[in-house]
Amino acid sequence: MSKLGNLGARxxxxxxxxxxxxxxxxxxxxxxLITITAIVGLAVRGLHMxxxxxxxxxxxxxxxxxxxxxxxxxxxxxxxGHDAIVQKLGDGTMRIQVAGIDTKTSDKIKDTLAEDFKxxxxxxxxxxxxxxxxxxxxxxxxxxxxxxxxLVVIYLAIAFEWRMxxxxxxxxxxxxxxxxxxxxxxxxxxxxxxxxxxxTILGYSLxxxxxxxxxxxxxxxxxxxxxxxxxxxxxNRSINSTLVRSINTTVVALLPVAGLxxxxxxxxxxxxxxxxxxxxxxxLAAGAYSSIFIATPLxxxxxxLEPSMKSLKKRxxxxxxxxxxxxxxxxxxxxxxxxxxxxxxxxxxxxxRSQPASRTRGRGRPSGKRR
Numbered sequence: 001m002s003k004l005g006n007l008g009a010r011x012x013x014x015x016x017x018x019x020x021x022x023x024x025x026x027x028x029x030x031x032x033l034i035t036i037t038a039i040v041g042l043a044v045r046g047l048h049m050x051x052x053x054x055x056x057x058x059x060x061x062x063x064x065x066x067x068x069x070x071x072x073x074x075x076x077x078x079x080x081g082h083d084a085i086v087q088k089l090g091d092g093t094m095r096i097q098v099a100g101i102d103t104k105t106s107d108k109i110k111d112t113l114a115e116d117f118k119x120x121x122x123x124x125x126x127x128x129x130x131x132x133x134x135x136x137x138x139x140x141x142x143x144x145x146x147x148x149x150x151l152v153v154i155y156l157a158i159a160f161e162w163r164m165x166x167x168x169x170x171x172x173x174x175x176x177x178x179x180x181x182x183x184x185x186x187x188x189x190x191x192x193x194x195x196x197x198x199x200t201i202l203g204y205s206l207x208x209x210x211x212x213x214x215x216x217x218x219x220x221x222x223x224x225x226x227x228x229x230x231x232x233x234x235x236n237r238s239i240n241s242t243l244v245r246s247i248n249t250t251v252v253a254l255l256p257v258a259g260l261x262x263x264x265x266x267x268x269x270x271x272x273x274x275x276x277x278x279x280x281x282x283x284l285a286a287g288a289y290s291s292i293f294i295a296t297p298l299x300x301x302x303x304x305l306e307p308s309m310k311s312l313k314k315r316x317x318x319x320x321x322x323x324x325x326x327x328x329x330x331x332x333x334x335x336x337x338x339x340x341x342x343x344x345x346x347x348x349x350x351x352x353r354s355q356p357a358s359r360t361r362g363r364g365r366p367s368g369k370r371r
Contacts (some may be wrong), residue, residue: 038181193275201283
């Protein structure tokens with residue numbers, strides 16, 4: 001088995017782990033830094049709105065023209081007096097977008113381009129796009145986003161609790177902000193495809209978060225009836241128990257999206273694929289990050305503010321001080337290797353990290369059976 005496969009197997013069986021919750025301040029700092037960068041990029045550069053939102057004309061040239069993209073862009077800007085976006089499509093045609101022009105100006109640009117390209121004007125297809133259509137799309141997207149957020153918060157508050165609903169909401173805002181900021185920094189056009197991609201990533205991001213929350217809910221049943229583990233330690237155990245699943249689902253989702261972005265958009269030059277695939281690629285990666293490093297540690301912080309959790313933490317720390325071994329419980333919470341004592345039942349283990357009692361009880365002791 002390869003080293004990577006061996007590492008995955010050890011994570012799956014709970015033989016190793018990482019203390020995500022203990023190092024949460026590092027992840028909070030990284031997220032704040034990335035978010036600030038995204039906001040600054042959005043404020044300084046702004047979003048490059050597509051022609052669907054600004055209005056204008058789209059010209060499609062004949063196939064297999066000898067003119068380069070740079071030359072076509074120069075021709076279009078000279079003919080229109082506006083910035084032009086030229087894309088070479090997979091069938092050899094060129095798509096030229098010029099924003100902010102009306103019908104009369106469009107006809108003049110079409111005739112000028114025909115002369116420059118040395119083709120008949122009838123061979124160039126011109127389509128006018130009104131800004132009102134893009135505004136309707138944007139308004140519907142905002143409405144859909146608002147309704148989605150409200151329903152998510154209500155569902156999580158009912159299915160889990162309000163702290164988890166708040167943490168999931170923060171994680172979603174985190175993902176959207178980073179994705180929009182990336183769009184501003186790289187200068188990709190914002191089109192209806194971008195809007196569709198943004199709405200799509202919300203479901204992926206929420207899925208990973210809910211998987212961890214479900215594990216956490218199961219493992220914290222009757223948590224105050226034991227004195228071995230704090231809420232934060234069990235929250236960290238939930239992350240580790242679902243880590244392999246989160247990584248696998250994210251990688252499987254990112255592979256086809258990466259194909260759309262780098263092959264479909266980069267090699268074939270399909271503009272719409274660029275628009276939707278970039279938002280999906282960034283959003284999926286940000287969603288996987290936020291579910292592990294933001295949402296669950298934030299829930300642990302909020303829960304530790306409760307009087308009952310504060311009291312539990314004091315009892316756990318007091319018992320560890322009496323036992324004289326304060327390091328072992330933290331190591332067990334990170335790796336998932338729990339050795340419950342009689343009368344101190346630890347929360348139920350769910351997911352791939354659960355182990356039979358024989359692996360955690362009576363190690364090195366005779367079984368009592370004679371052979």
